[in-house]
Amino acid sequence: MFTNRYFKFVASLAFIALSSQAVLAEEDMLYIAGTRPAERPAQAPVITSVSKDGAWYQNALQGVDQPYPHSLRFLEDQGNWFSPFTHPGMDSPYDLRHWHTKP
Template identity: 60%
Template sequence: MRRFQRVGLGVVLTFLTGPVYADEQGVFVAGTQPSERPANAPVVENYDKGGAWYARALSGVSKPYPYSLRFLEDQGGWFNPFIKPGMTGPYDIRGWH
């Protein structure tokens, strides 16, 4: 029982002192003002998708490529789950596993 009290005290102290410590350090916390883009946020000005990127994104898809994959032309440097391996087994229709 005493162990649970110590763990509980540690958790409470972490939650109470965490925000104060972060504020003192000047740590940037995303999402505190979602309607405004932070002034010091990085900006991607150019995202070069070379042939290797397209080969990886279109691997497992036979030509002619479906029109639904035209979104790849507008794809930037953000995360895209459609160009990463997903489920295994019978659901791996592109043969990535």
């Protein structure tokens, strides 16, 4: 009824369960993202300033003709987080801002 493979499987599960309890009991454990999404770890890096020079604006406004629309003023408040507006999107024929066109 019970095979050697079954006992190896049960022994493996028991080992994993017991070893994971020992790891959880450790007090100096590193922070694992996703286990407590409402908490920010104390050792996490903090962005204190954002520098946007002319090259950043030139890249962000690629393919947009002057005068720039008022709706693009959100770029003034853009931080160092990801924004799909400042990265290339789909290829032609959907490449309206010519990100993928070679000069």
